Amino acid sequence: MAVSEEQVIRGVGHSVKRFEDGRFIRGRGNYFDDITLPGMLHLEFLRSPLAHARINGIDTSRAEAVPGVVAVVTGELLAQHNLAWMPTLSGDTQAVLATDKVRFQGQEVAAVIAESAYIAKDACELIDVDYEPLEAVTSPQQALAEGAPVIRDEKEGQTSNHIYDWEAGDKTATDHAFAEADKVVSLDTFYPRCHPAPLECCGCVADVDPATGKTTIYMTSQAPHAHRTLFALVAGIPEHKIRIISPDLGGGFGNKVPIYPGYVVATAASLLIGRPVKWVEDRTGNLISTGFARDYHMHGELALKEGRITGLRVNMLSDNGAFFADAQPTICKAGLFHIVTGSYDIPAAHVETEGAYTNKAPGGVAYRCSFRVTEASYLIERLVQNAAYELGVDPADFRKQNFIKPEQFPYKSATGFEYDSGDYGAAMEKTLEMLGYDDLRREQAEARAEGRLIGIGLASFTEVVGAGHGAEYKIAGLRMNDGAELRIHPTGKAVLKLSVKSQGQGHETTFAQIVAEELGLQPEDVEVQEGDTDHTPYGLGTYASRSTPVSGAATAMVSRRIRAKAQKIAAHLLEASEEDLEWQQGKFVVKGAPEKSTTIQDIAFAAYTNIPEGMEGGLEGVYYYDPPNMTFPFGTYAVVVEIDRGTGAWKVLRCVAVDDCGVRINPMIVEGQIMGGLTEGFAIAAMELIDFDEEGNCIGANLMDYLIPTAWETPKFELGETVTPSPHHPLGAKGVGESATVGAPAAFVNAVVDALAYAGVRNLEMPVTSDKVWAALQEAGLAE
Numbered sequence: 117m118a119v120s121e122e123q124v125i126r127g128v129g130h131s132v133k134r135f136e137d138g139r140f141i142r143g144r145g146n147y148f149d150d151i152t153l154p155g156m157l158h159l160e161f162l163r164s165p166l167a168h169a170r171i172n173g174i175d176t177s178r179a180e181a182v183p184g185v186v187a188v189v190t191g192e193l194l195a196q197h198n199l200a201w202m203p204t205l206s207g208d209t210q211a212v213l214a215t216d217k218v219r220f221q222g223q224e225v226a227a228v229i230a231e232s233a234y235i236a237k238d239a240c241e242l243i244d245v246d247y248e249p250l251e252a253v254t255s256p257q258q259a260l261a262e263g264a265p266v267i268r269d270e271k272e273g274q275t276s277n278h279i280y281d282w283e284a285g286d287k288t289a290t291d292h293a294f295a296e297a298d299k300v301v302s303l304d305t306f307y308p309r310c311h312p313a314p315l316e317c318c319g320c321v322a323d324v325d326p327a328t329g330k331t332t333i334y335m336t337s338q339a340p341h342a343h344r345t346l347f348a349l350v351a352g353i354p355e356h357k358i359r360i361i362s363p364d365l366g367g368g369f370g371n372k373v374p375i376y377p378g379y380v381v382a383t384a385a386s387l388l389i390g391r392p393v394k395w396v397e398d399r400t401g402n403l404i405s406t407g408f409a410r411d412y413h414m415h416g417e418l419a420l421k422e423g424r425i426t427g428l429r430v431n432m433l434s435d436n437g438a439f440f441a442d443a444q445p446t447i448c449k450a451g452l453f454h455i456v457t458g459s460y461d462i463p464a465a466h467v468e469t470e471g472a473y474t475n476k477a478p479g480g481v482a483y484r485c486s487f488r489v490t491e492a493s494y495l496i497e498r499l500v501q502n503a504a505y506e507l508g509v510d511p512a513d514f515r516k517q518n519f520i521k522p523e524q525f526p527y528k529s530a531t532g533f534e535y536d537s538g539d540y541g542a543a544m545e546k547t548l549e550m551l552g553y554d555d556l557r558r559e560q561a562e563a564r565a566e567g568r569l570i571g572i573g574l575a576s577f578t579e580v581v582g583a584g585h586g587a588e589y590k591i592a593g594l595r596m597n598d599g600a601e602l603r604i605h606p607t608g609k610a611v612l613k614l615s616v617k618s619q620g621q622g623h624e625t626t627f628a629q630i631v632a633e634e635l636g637l638q639p640e641d642v643e644v645q646e647g648d649t650d651h652t653p654y655g656l657g658t659y660a661s662r663s664t665p666v667s668g669a670a671t672a673m674v675s676r677r678i679r680a681k682a683q684k685i686a687a688h689l690l691e692a693s694e695e696d697l698e699w700q701q702g703k704f705v706v707k708g709a710p711e712k713s714t715t716i717q718d719i720a721f722a723a724y725t726n727i728p729e730g731m732e733g734g735l736e737g738v739y740y741y742d743p744p745n746m747t748f749p750f751g752t753y754a755v756v757v758e759i760d761r762g763t764g765a766w767k768v769l770r771c772v773a774v775d776d777c778g779v780r781i782n783p784m785i786v787e788g789q790i791m792g793g794l795t796e797g798f799a800i801a802a803m804e805l806i807d808f809d810e811e812g813n814c815i816g817a818n819l820m821d822y823l824i825p826t827a828w829e830t831p832k833f834e835l836g837e838t839v840t841p842s843p844h845h846p847l848g849a850k851g852v853g854e855s856a857t858v859g860a861p862a863a864f865v866n867a868v869v870d871a872l873a874y875a876g877v878r879n880l881e882m883p884v885t886s887d888k889v890w891a892a893l894q895e896a897g898l899a900e
């Protein structure tokens with residue numbers, strides 16, 4: 117009998133249209149800035165115009181005299197409440213409002229709380245700060261040079277700008293591989309500072325109720341539970357008296373993971389004044405002061421022997437800005453950079469990193485990246501491409517020859533990760549086939565003979581996403597685990613509550629599909645709730661593509677737990693023994709008697725009306741998932757470009773992206789994630805840059821200077837997939853949210869380099885602007 121449309125449960129593997137879009141496209145989303153509370157005040161910051169200066173005094177009297185100003189908050193005032201400094205997620209400290217010095221341009225110096233945002237902004241300009249300018253340190257090299265001014269001189273025992281040294285891998289084995297190599301290929305490159313720049317900037321409404329002592333903070337937070345715990349620890353407010361509500365978010369990309377001074381000052385002000393306080397960050401505030409990404413100087417070397425990679429050596433220098441504020445697992449000071457061996461079977465590797473303070477905004481790991489994976493992927497994919505040129509072999513063949521083979525999984529990398537599963541050759545073959553690689557290489561040669569410069573760039577990235585395992589992966593001491601709570605109501609409709617927080621990734625749809633898959637309800641019958649700490653289970657939140665690997669697994673496991681109870685109820689209803697029942701999606705059937713069955717809806721009703729004697733009522737459960745390992749999605753991207761020899765401008769002719777994120781829960785959402793990620797990867801490679809002049813002035817402080825691609829510049833993408841399930845995830849799924857942003861930049865840069873490689877060009881720094889290409893054309897004698 118044909119299965120009718122209604123009977124098909126649209127669980128895992130169905131491209132269900134996103135439920136949340138109904139409210140987003142009708143303009144009915146609910147963002148923090150939509151929240152207006154009675155008596156609400158507004159907060160605006162006075163930010164430092166200087167990158168490095170001593171503060172000799174702050175006179176707030178003129179600002180305080182402005183009608184409508186309720187309070188002017190300074191660091192000195194916060195210090196009286198022990199709140200002038202706060203801990204960062206990396207265990208450092210960060211100024212909430214500057215007291216002794218300002219340490220980057222745009223740092224928060226004072227805050228005005230007023231009846232309107234306009235009054236607050238105007239009053240900020242009447243605060244008089246006596247600055248004594250100091251030399252600005254704008255690069256980690258300058259920071260670590262002899263005699264550099266010490267930026268963090270307030271820290272006891274801090275006599276330089278050095279933050280950390282960290283290493284991974286085996287130095288002796290790596291040195292040996294290099295001593296035995298018949299060729300060494302090296303690359304010095306810089307992954308520049310860029311910014312996640314979500315459409316919605318950060319902000320909050322803090323509402324401390326003087327009568328009950330309950331603190332409610334509507335806040336742009338990707339990790340509401342972790343933020344609540346940190347608020348409790350830092351401010352001393354009992355945790356159960358804090359409620360963080362992260363409403364709809366207009367994008368996050370990592371920008372909404374750190375705790376910013378705005379959240380703290382608004383909450384402190386609400387507590388002191390007894391009225392709600394709103395802080396809305398403006399675009400410049402967002403670009404110059406909140407979590408940026410990258411800023412990594414990298415040196416990599418590959419040891420090559422008989423066409424194989426036998427060793428990898430890496431040294432990195434990280435510019436962390438004025439406060440070491442990366443959100444990252446505590447065991448790895450340099451994040452998860454040790455995925456730098458990538459997709460390749462490299463027997464020996466050694467990685468050394470050093471971090472430095474500079475007079476720039478803090479951050480480093482944000483922007484669709486699992487804690488420095490993007491930099492690692494970029495480095496190895498650029499190195500591998502250059503190694504192929506030096507050996508005179510095709511870059512695709514060289515990769516294939518050096519890939520970890522499918523039978524080697526689970527694969528232990530030289531830097532300590534255990535890769536769960538992969539088939540890199542399959543993703544590569546699919547990409548080459550979709551691209552028509554061999555024909556394209558021929559066309560490239562023909563075009564070159566005609567004087568046209570075409571380049572083909574590849575990147576075969578491997579990622580690591582889905583932190584924990586909780587025993588090893590913690591942030592600020594909190595295990596990186598997440599909870600899922602599921603309740604099936606009597607009429608068979610369900611509510612799923614999660615600790616993660618979507619910023620536009622479609623969680624309300626995909627997590628409902630997981631419940632649908634496991635229990636046989638339709639996804640429309642499952643409401644997914646996130647973002648309210650009073651009403652969702654604990655967990656560390658959404659970033660680094662961890663929602664599906666961790667909370668997706670928790671959702672599957674809690675559903676299975678409920679199904680186990682449902683089986684007992686079904687046995688009672690069918691008067692059969694549990695063992696005689698067979699689960700068919702959505703119902704239990706008596707084995708050998710298909711006419712005897714009961715649906716999950718009937719069971720749900722019975723859970724509240726007709727349960728076996730002695731059974732606890734209801735049909736609900738909670739599951740906290742501690743992943744046994746992380747997941748390792750991968751893919752191969754190929755980009756074809758043509759360079760204009762007269763201007764250095766390059767345009768993208770093709771972009772083929774084959775991704776493998778294991779089992780796809782919602783293929784349409786996955787494709788959307790990949791297209792967005794490719795757009796960002798292209799943007800980082802081509803145009804996005806937060807730069808500084810030598811006085812530490814931020815260049816890129818608005819969207820006229822910080823270039824974000826529009827649909828006009830964005831290339832067309834051709835997507836493909838392979839499916840290699842994760843063996844340890846209950847659904848075989850791996851994370852995907854950040855894959856394309858991680859994999860794409862190297863493919864774009866490799867494409868431009870490839871067009872010029874025959875003339876000896878091996879590197880172009882991101883963003884690869886036409887002036888840089890023009891200079892390379894000139895140097896190579898190819899300019900027209």
Ligand code: CDP
Pocket residue numbers: 621622623626627658659660661662663664665777778779780781782783785786789849850851852853854
């Ligand atoms: O943590 P975040 O939500 O940013 O990343 P993710 O876990 O990679 O998920 C991004 C979106 O893609 C979510 O809606 C996922 O449920 C969906 N996804 C999927 O449908 N199948 C996968 N294998 C991975 C993600």
